[in-house]
Amino acid sequence: MNALFYIASVVAIAATIMVITRLNSIHALLYLIVSLLSVAVIFFLLGAPFVAALEVIVYAGAIMVLFVFVVMMLNLGPQTVEQESRWFNPKIWIGPAALSAILIAEFIYVLISHGRQNLDTRMINPKQVGFSLFSTYLLGVELASMLLLAGIIGAYHLGRRKEAVFHRYFRRPDALYERLHPKEENKIDENGLKAGDKPLSKTNVSGMKQKKSERGEL
């Protein structure tokens, strides 16, 4: 039982350090999932099966899938990794790391100086948690549901593709501007082909036209 805690905490610490040192964001994400799963194991050992299951399902399942989708959609590529590796030198990270190390040392000192207190694990089963959740903290559950609704609406509103109205700051001759205002040779004609391209075969193009006319009838 004790060995399980030590193994899980070593895995958690190692995975957590890997999260902030990996240059590729998908690698950091996978280590974060490992860290969350090891914390779920510790929750289970602490006698909190409800929270352990919630950690696996909500955190490692739902929220991390959201991150995976965003990393996948942005598709930042190898030049970002190269950029990160240029910034990730000791000159940058030594200051924050040293200050955090001082804080953690202080915290450990405070805890140790108060004497040890053994934790006799008291199992809190999901029934107790559910009873507490829907009696004492019922208003909190209602507010949490409203917060989630606000989150859904906010994410939809922000993620929607709007009419391209840009502030003058963004209007500059770069890749974005060219993407929004394609040049004449990159424009796509009604056959789905660029002006410079030749159609692959006659049947292909006619098939496309056929489909287009069908769509027009509909």
Add this chain to the structure above:
Amino acid sequence: MNIIPIEYYLVLSAFMFAVGITGVLIRKNAIVVFMCIELMLNSANLALVTFSSYLGNAAGQVFVFFVMTVAAAESAVGLAIIIAIFRNKLTVNIDEINIFKW
């Protein structure tokens, strides 16, 4: 059965929180900064569950539930903001996202 001192759990929680803070301070990729915020919320969850188990009180686990709700809403809206910024600036590097500055 379980003779691990409560301090060990709290030290683990504090360590993960400190690593999360360090990550927020040193990384420049906005997505990784978000991941470090999730780490910090998660270490707070660990402390809450530790005290819930120590006191034999279910309230700590109820608060973990609320923290998870906040984390889910925060990550959904935050990632949507990152995508919106990426559409305009074509980068998620927080050094280049300085649209309030001119």
